[in-house]
Amino acid sequence: MKSTSCLATVALMALPTLATAEAPTFAAECDGGVNRGGYNIDADARGHMWINGHRVNLTELHQGNWEGGYHGVSFNIIQDGSGTYISWSNARGEEGVCDVISAPVSDGE
Numbered sequence: 001m002k003s004t005s006c007l008a009t010v011a012l013m014a015l016p017t018l019a020t021a022e023a024p025t026f027a028a029e030c031d032g033g034v035n036r037g038g039y040n041i042d043a044d045a046r047g048h049m050w051i052n053g054h055r056v057n058l059t060e061l062h063q064g065n066w067e068g069g070y071h072g073v074s075f076n077i078i079q080d081g082s083g084t085y086i087s088w089s090n091a092r093g094e095e096g097v098c099d100v101i102s103a104p105v106s107d108g109e
Contacts (some may be wrong), residue, residue, distance in 0.1 A: 023047040024066055024079050028086050030098035041075065041098065044070075047056055050076070090091065 025045045031038030034052045043049040048057045051070040058066045058077070066077040075098075078085045088096035 008009040023060070024077050024084055024103070026077075026084050026086070027100055027101045028084075028098040029101060030086070031096055039070070039073070039075075039088070039098070043077070049075070094103075 001041045018104065024043050026039045026041075026043050029038060030041065039051050040053075041049060043050050047060075048056050049056050049068045050069070051073075054070060054079050056068045056070050058068045060066050064079045066079075068075050068077070073088050073090045075086060075088050084100050084103040086100060087093040087095065088098065
C-alpha cells in the first residue's frame with residue numbers, strides 16, 4: 001500500500017511540471033482582428049491565452065502543438081524552429097489562418 005501511495009504522490013508532483021511546459025508567447029490577429037469581426041489573440045508563457053480579451057487556457061497536444069478554444073472556435077498553435085503558426089476552425093467547417101503580429105525570435109535550437 002505504501003508503494004502505491006508513493007507512486008501516486010510522485011505522479012501528482014510531476015503534473016505541474018507537465019502543465020507548465022514552455023507555452024507559446026505571441027500576439028496575433030485572425031481575419032483582421034476584433035474590429036473586423038475576427039479575433040485578437042495574446043498568449044503568455046504560463047499557458048494562458050486571451051481571445052478578444054477573454055482568458056482561455058491552452059492545452060498542449062504534443063510538443064510544439066497547442067490548442068485553445070473560445071465560443072465554439074478552436075485555435076491551433078504550432079511552434080517550431082522556423083516560427084509560430086496559428087489557425088482556427090469552427091463547427092460549421094469554416095477555418096482560417098491568423099497573422100502573428102509578435103512572437104519571440106527563435107534562436108534556431
